[in-house]
Amino acid sequence: KQEVTQIPAALSVPEGENLVLNCSFTDSAIYNLQWFRQDPGKGLTSLLLIQSSQREQTSGRLNASLDKSSGRSTLYIAASQPGDSATYLCAVMGSGTYKYIFGTGTRLKVLA
Amino acid sequence: EPEVTQTPSHQVTQMGQEVILRCVPISNHLYFYWYRQILGQKVEFLVSFYNNEISEKSEIFDDQFSVERPDGSNFTLKIRSTKLEDSAMYFCASSGTNSAGGEGYTFGSGTRLTVV
Numbered sequence: 001k002q003e004v005t006q007i008p009a010a011l012s013v014p015e016g017e018n019l020v021l022n023c024s025f026t027d028s029a030i031y032n033l034q035w036f037r038q039d040p041g042k043g044l045t046s047l048l049l050i051q052s053s054q055r056e057q058t059s060g061r062l063n064a065s066l067d068k069s070s071g072r073s074t075l076y077i078a079a080s081q082p083g084d085s086a087t088y089l090c091a092v093m094g095s096g097t098y099k100y101i102f103g104t105g106t107r108l109k110v111l112a
Numbered sequence: 113e114p115e116v117t118q119t120p121s122h123q124v125t126q127m128g129q130e131v132i133l134r135c136v137p138i139s140n141h142l143y144f145y146w147y148r149q150i151l152g153q154k155v156e157f158l159v160s161f162y163n164n165e166i167s168e169k170s171e172i173f174d175d176q177f178s179v180e181r182p183d184g185s186n187f188t189l190k191i192r193s194t195k196l197e198d199s200a201m202y203f204c205a206s207s208g209t210n211s212a213g214g215e216g217y218t219f220g221s222g223t224r225l226t227v228v
Contacts, residue, residue: 034216043221044155044203051214056165089155098143098207099168102155 002027008105010095013080014111015037021075021106023090028068034100035064035075036089044089052095080110118204118220123150125194133223134190135204143208144187146179148172150202155203161187172212194227201225216221 003026013019023033032051036044048057048064050073056065063076077084087107091100117136121134125131137144159169161179176198178190187206191198201224205217 032214032216035217038179041201041224044219046216046218061224091155097147097168098160099157099170099211100147100155 002092002094002101004090004101004103005022006090006106008106009104010107010109012109012111015080015082017080017110018076018078019080019108021077021088021090021108023073023075023092023103025071025073025092025101027094028069028071029092031094031097033064033066033073033093034091034092035073038087038089038105040087047088077108081110082110082112085109094111107108114218116204116206116220117220118202118223120223121143121221122224123143123226127227130190130192131194131225133191133202133204133225135187135189135220136185137204137206138186138218139185141206141208141218141226143206144179144181145205145207146189147202147203147219149222150200151203158189167196186197192198192223193226196227201223 005024007022034049047099050057050066061078066073089105089107090103093100124165131210146160149155157170159173160167203222204220207217210226
């Protein structure tokens, strides 16, 4: 049974810092992995999608990497801003299924 | 950019009542999903729907729940005889113009259901 863990659970950083959020999963037979952002009481906004055959994806200040064999993905946020404050969720889609298994998220606060 | 639309944004219902949560997926998507998030907990899969039938469901999705695509645009989740523990944020998602998950999901903004 796939389990997804995110570390750290919470993170508080000063504005301008580069930071790394971690996601690990127990079953490496995945189809893809998607990173989402969730603002308090709001929906899920897709940030980056990485297919199982890819090693990384980039969008603006965000870069996500995938190491399927070790069951890990990282989300790198460059030059963090207060507007980046949110919960970041990692979700893994296993092979042979089209459902996502979500991690518990990393709650990020960027201080001005 | 295409969106998944969910209504209502908030719903308060009495325990034992039936509720219907509504979703309008992205128009050319073929696969539809419901997830829920109890306050402070993980986002959990409920059900996936393709070609007018359920393709996969979780243990949570018992006989109390049903889904329907009553026309070409809406996708609904019905909860019969609601319980206090059904209080959660319910998310609809859609994916797939050609394949189910290869393009990832687009989620709606959610319906917060409160059972009192």
